[in-house]
Amino acid sequence: MPSTNSSKRTEMTDEYYDDYPKEPIGGGNPYYCCSYCKISDPQINGEIKNHAEWCEYRIKMEAL
């Protein structure tokens, strides 16, 4: 029997979702925001649930 390595990680909570389309917020604001829901990068902070409920990116990711 092959020895199994028990160090594999199955945590889902530490994932950082940062691959959504972004655009500059503008108006003197240095940050970017989601192109779909316009919520800023710092507010989203890599979490799907921080996008608007109707955000296309969020809907797409939650459907996976």
Ligand SMILES: [Zn+2]
């Ligand atoms: Zn969004």
